[in-house]
Amino acid sequence: MTAIGRDEPGAGTAAHGTGGHGHGGNIFDPELLDRCISCGFCLPACPTYALTKDEGSSPRGRITLMRALETGRLDPDDDRLRKEASFCLGCRACEPVCPAGVQYGHLLESWRDHQWRGRHRPPLAQVLMMVVERTPLVRLIGAVRRPARTRRPADGDVRTAGAGRAATNGRAPRPEQLTLMLGCFERGLFPGVSKAVQKLLPEISVPENQGCCGALHAHNGDSAGGVALAEKLGEELPGVIVTTAGGCAAHLAAVLGRDRVHELSEHLVKAGYEPVGEVTVDDGHGGRRRARVAIQDSCHLRNGLGVSAEPRALLGAVADFVPVAGDGSCCGSAGTYSLLRPRDARRVLDPKLDAVQTAGVDYVVAVNPGCLRQWQTGLARRKSRIRAVHLADLLAAAAAGRRLPTGLPIAARLPTVRLPSGMRVGRGFRLRKDAEAQNTDGWSA
Amino acid sequence: MSVDRSVIRELETIVGAEHVRTDPGDVEPYSRDATPAFRAVPDAVAWPGTAEEVAAILKLATSRRVPVIPRGAGSNLCAATVAERGGIVVVLTRMDKILEVSADELLARVETGVSTAALADTAAAQGLLYAPDPGSRTVSTVGGNVAMCAGGLRGLKYGVTRNYVLGTTVVLPTGEIMKTGGRLWKDVAGYDLTRLLTGSEGTLGVLTELTVALLPMPATSNTGVAYFPTLADAGRAVDAIIGHGIVPATLEFLDAKCIGAVEQYARLGLRDDAGALLLFGDDGAQDVVDRNLERIGEQCTATGAMEVTLAENIARAQALLEARRCSLPALSRLGTMTILEDATVPRPRLAEMVDRIDAIAHAHDVPVATFGHAGDGNLHPTIVVDQHDDAAIKRAHEAFGEVFKAAISMDGTITGEHGVGAAKLPYLIDRLGADQMALLRRIKAAFDPAGILNPGKLGS
Ligand SMILES: Cc1cc2nc3c(=O)[nH]c(=O)nc-3n(C[C@H](O)[C@H](O)[C@H](O)COP(=O)(O)OP(=O)(O)OC[C@H]3O[C@@H](n4cnc5c(N)ncnc54)[C@H](O)[C@@H]3O)c2cc1C
Numbered sequence A: 001m002t003a004i005g006r007d008e009p010g011a012g013t014a015a016h017g018t019g020g021h022g023h024g025g026n027i028f029d030p031e032l033l034d035r036c037i038s039c040g041f042c043l044p045a046c047p048t049y050a051l052t053k054d055e056g057s058s059p060r061g062r063i064t065l066m067r068a069l070e071t072g073r074l075d076p077d078d079d080r081l082r083k084e085a086s087f088c089l090g091c092r093a094c095e096p097v098c099p100a101g102v103q104y105g106h107l108l109e110s111w112r113d114h115q116w117r118g119r120h121r122p123p124l125a126q127v128l129m130m131v132v133e134r135t136p137l138v139r140l141i142g143a144v145r146r147p148a149r150t151r152r153p154a155d156g157d158v159r160t161a162g163a164g165r166a167a168t169n170g171r172a173p174r175p176e177q178l179t180l181m182l183g184c185f186e187r188g189l190f191p192g193v194s195k196a197v198q199k200l201l202p203e204i205s206v207p208e209n210q211g212c213c214g215a216l217h218a219h220n221g222d223s224a225g226g227v228a229l230a231e232k233l234g235e236e237l238p239g240v241i242v243t244t245a246g247g248c249a250a251h252l253a254a255v256l257g258r259d260r261v262h263e264l265s266e267h268l269v270k271a272g273y274e275p276v277g278e279v280t281v282d283d284g285h286g287g288r289r290r291a292r293v294a295i296q297d298s299c300h301l302r303n304g305l306g307v308s309a310e311p312r313a314l315l316g317a318v319a320d321f322v323p324v325a326g327d328g329s330c331c332g333s334a335g336t337y338s339l340l341r342p343r344d345a346r347r348v349l350d351p352k353l354d355a356v357q358t359a360g361v362d363y364v365v366a367v368n369p370g371c372l373r374q375w376q377t378g379l380a381r382r383k384s385r386i387r388a389v390h391l392a393d394l395l396a397a398a399a400a401g402r403r404l405p406t407g408l409p410i411a412a413r414l415p416t417v418r419l420p421s422g423m424r425v426g427r428g429f430r431l432r433k434d435a436e437a438q439n440t441d442g443w444s445a
Numbered sequence B: 001m002s003v004d005r006s007v008i009r010e011l012e013t014i015v016g017a018e019h020v021r022t023d024p025g026d027v028e029p030y031s032r033d034a035t036p037a038f039r040a041v042p043d044a045v046a047w048p049g050t051a052e053e054v055a056a057i058l059k060l061a062t063s064r065r066v067p068v069i070p071r072g073a074g075s076n077l078c079a080a081t082v083a084e085r086g087g088i089v090v091v092l093t094r095m096d097k098i099l100e101v102s103a104d105e106l107l108a109r110v111e112t113g114v115s116t117a118a119l120a121d122t123a124a125a126q127g128l129l130y131a132p133d134p135g136s137r138t139v140s141t142v143g144g145n146v147a148m149c150a151g152g153l154r155g156l157k158y159g160v161t162r163n164y165v166l167g168t169t170v171v172l173p174t175g176e177i178m179k180t181g182g183r184l185w186k187d188v189a190g191y192d193l194t195r196l197l198t199g200s201e202g203t204l205g206v207l208t209e210l211t212v213a214l215l216p217m218p219a220t221s222n223t224g225v226a227y228f229p230t231l232a233d234a235g236r237a238v239d240a241i242i243g244h245g246i247v248p249a250t251l252e253f254l255d256a257k258c259i260g261a262v263e264q265y266a267r268l269g270l271r272d273d274a275g276a277l278l279l280f281g282d283d284g285a286q287d288v289v290d291r292n293l294e295r296i297g298e299q300c301t302a303t304g305a306m307e308v309t310l311a312e313n314i315a316r317a318q319a320l321l322e323a324r325r326c327s328l329p330a331l332s333r334l335g336t337m338t339i340l341e342d343a344t345v346p347r348p349r350l351a352e353m354v355d356r357i358d359a360i361a362h363a364h365d366v367p368v369a370t371f372g373h374a375g376d377g378n379l380h381p382t383i384v385v386d387q388h389d390d391a392a393i394k395r396a397h398e399a400f401g402e403v404f405k406a407a408i409s410m411d412g413t414i415t416g417e418h419g420v421g422a423a424k425l426p427y428l429i430d431r432l433g434a435d436q437m438a439l440l441r442r443i444k445a446a447f448d449p450a451g452i453l454n455p456g457k458l459g460s
């Protein structure tokens, strides 16, 4: 009898091997955990399974591990449980391919809530979470890096925000209200992106007083904190919130509702924005040719919100869109992943770097600041002439007839300095602007 | 632990320590396959990289009397990879190379851990067709397909995996590495061990390399759909189609409950007022395909179809096929325990069998949904119940016991393609009889004198 049961163990169970440890329980919503029928359809979609070919690093295997944790068959401090909770990219590529509708992203949040409780959270994640929880600190980053700000009296916007709190709670937003969310990291790393958005959407307001959306918390073992921050931001930003960060969009939408949150490309298409201009590059014969551009989807935008056609349509209007195998799969940035597990993040990106190189593109467009940073760092490491840009920058540059930088970024041209002790001055995480890229604020290697 | 430390150390010497795992969290994910009501934790998992490593593992296992369970992608539906007696799960997915695709000879040579879709896509890129097409093709390995003799959606015209295996490299439990068959379509030198190994469910030897037959890619293909008031009407349409000398590539059916579940999942705009849906498809030269689909449509209309439509474009045709592929997972969304069966009857008795299944389910007060390969008489009656409702689960099992009996009484079988594994071993004797069961055990003993390879499954 072939029983596809969601329970376990069920009839016919042969209980061989190690028994349970009597811990666990109440970690996962049983409804969510029960959904998985162990069909294995998710295996080919999972980047970490592709790296290891080990079931334990696949979505199905991780769900088996979660079940063992829930039923107490595995010790909560089991090494592999701990390792897999952090090795998983959280990219949710396993969700759209799952015929049974398993909400893996939610399961992972519950898992990390449990696994990374208290002292078990990676210290770096802890620090980042503390920083973004404190709006003044986040604003300070903004003050130093100068992202977009509404020129009209800022106070007016803040007041609108205050009014919006009452006005929008639980109700459809008024159509004229449109605010831009400044991602915590984006305002520091890529302040030019929000300025580009202002050029594309002049009517958008950019309240200065805004905190973090909480995605960082949700993905790092504090889903309750993640919800609280998202709700707070929902009160700070009235009306429809536009964001240039796919990861933030998915988290915010999950808390505030789909109608209140638009990722930039999604919003532009919905609002009927017609891309203007063209992005060109030197054709090598003294002339210019249309740029060849690949895309890097934002995982949560694609797999969580189902937005992937929009950015392609927009960039295809101003440049030659080049589909590259795997452009929908995770780049390894995955929120804090590239900071917490740099080696694995590189292993995930490497084949994708090969693929864009082979495809012979000029630019890779990202729709999420983390992906942008991951690509810029990866391309620079290879001394590639391909540049990574944010979609907002690409569209704004096309509209303004402005040239985007080409060739090796400054930082990649610098030799790596070797220190006598064998230490190196890395060029990974940099806030410095490229001299060449002065005209497009916020380019960094 | 039945596998002692010294065995593990030898195992590590054979494949390298990084390719052996024994910690509880590392082996837990290998405690099950796509048959979750069966679960057993193995003692170790090993990932060999070559046939020689497989041979060394099997020799070790035979000398130390340790069970070995070969595993591809673990997508089988009959608990064929569950380590019921503990032991070492040997995963073949590291051996996933496509060694050769020959358009001149119409064959491919692959390592067994390659996925079915990867082989099919690589062949397609050279204008060739790898015909076996199980619903799990994106996941399953070619080795797993051959070990299960997987069927699929093209069985009527193209046959099943068995029809495409030309040769194997197999490692016997006693450690010999052997080639059976080869690159030949004609070869009668000796017993047909290639066929014996096909469908042996990992109990006779571990396959490490396969030579499979390819076909020229048909110029075009198309798909259509017909709705009928009842499943029995659809069954009569199938008889009429084949009775008129049309053998299409695909003839699949879904009953009303399946249509509803698939529509809810895939939103293809399927009709919700029909008792059954017949999905038909053919491939070949454009004019032949057009003509065949038209004639199939005529037969459907003649046997009472409510509506017949052809897919207007390739994307739509793909979507319809996808709908059929996802019917099992889509059904599983309806409850918390999905019990699926695989009974098969001679094609002309399909409609009769469907009526029998409905009557049996009704008598046992369980809801049944049936889909399957109409052209092959291969039914997948599926019962979805609440996993906490023990009484319903018991009634479902009783109902299926009768479904098996009904199938056998109609010259059918207990499983058409999903295999026996641990799940259906208790029913096998009803199908084969005591003498054949004894012969199976003697064959098993000839290959595996120590009884270490996938014990508790076929041949046990
Ligand atoms: C949603 C879904 C749809 C499916 N649709 C179909 C379908 O349409 N038709 C069909 O026939 N099946 C179908 N199946 C069942 C399953 O996919 C097939 O049986 C498939 O062939 C199993 O391949 P695998 O690589 O997953 O093998 P596994 O599940 O890993 O192993 C299956 C058996 O093969 C043995 N084995 C694996 N590799 C080797 C090897 N290299 N050497 C020796 N023995 C080996 C194992 O020991 C085991 O006995 C479906 C399954 C699912 C979940």
Ligand code: SF4
Pocket: A035, A036, A037, A038, A039, A040, A041, A042, A043, A059, A060, A063, A094, A097, A098, A099, A100, A101, A102
């Ligand atoms: S595809 Fe979905 S149901 Fe199937 S194993 Fe993966 S998570 Fe489970």
Ligand code: SF4
Pocket: A045, A046, A047, A048, A049, A057, A058, A059, A062, A087, A088, A089, A090, A091, A092, A093, A094, A095, A104
């Ligand atoms: S979220 Fe991404 S890495 Fe994690 S299991 Fe799913 S597909 Fe794999």
